[in-house]
Amino acid sequence: MAVRRPERRWHPLRSIPGPGARLSRHLGAFALTVIAxxxxxxxxxxxxxxxxxxxxxxxxxxxxxxxxxxxxxxxxWLGHLPLAVLLNVMTRCGMAGWLSVALAGLAIGAFWAEALDLWPVALIGPILALIHGAALRRPLAGRTAD
Incomplete structure (x- = not known):
């Protein structure tokens, strides 16, 4: 059985279609995003x-x-929960490129910026979404696929 290898470059729109990340990967990505x-x-x-x-x-x-x-x-966490669901759907459809992830973060950030009446949240949303998405792309130690 062939092992799916991660792409070397992160395409703006496309990605290799595959199963979404596990909850543990999303929690690790969330922790990395919070620390960063x-x-x-x-x-x-x-x-x-x-x-x-x-x-x-x-x-x-x-x-x-x-x-x-x-x-x-x-x-x-208000943004990372819906982002995790969106990233899983986008990965399964092969649309988890960096621009797609940033736009998803912008949409979620804009929603919470309007709900909380705090406009900088819309600017931070894409940055945190890109960190989350990049952390999911990184293979775990000794593994090439999740």
Whole structure:
């Protein structure tokens, strides 16, 4: 039986059709996304504080995005649950390219941005969705397919 090998490049729209990822893979991707967002938040806050010495307004904007990234773990599960379902459907249909994943994250982020009346959520949604999707593409140690 041939083992499905992951694509070397992540196509914008297409992917190799196959079964969706298991729940454990989605939980691992969610954990990686939360950790990456927390580190990005810390870096953005530090860069914002450094930039505030030159331009207080730009520094405050950058720091605010850092706080939003750093605290996104509190509510990001609201987006990752529907994203996991969408990613499984998109993978089965062969449409789990990076642009498709980013658009799915934008749609989910826009929904929650409207529901929570917090517009930066729509900007963070595609970034977190891309991290989640990239984590699912990465094979586990010693395995080429899930």
């Amino acid at each position: 967002a927390a580190f990005a938040g810390i870096i953005l806050i530090g860069a914002g504080e450094a930039l505030a010495l030159l331009s207080p307004d730009m520094g405050m904007v950058l720091s605010n995005f850092g706080v939003l990234f750093g605290m996104s773990f509190l509510m990001s």
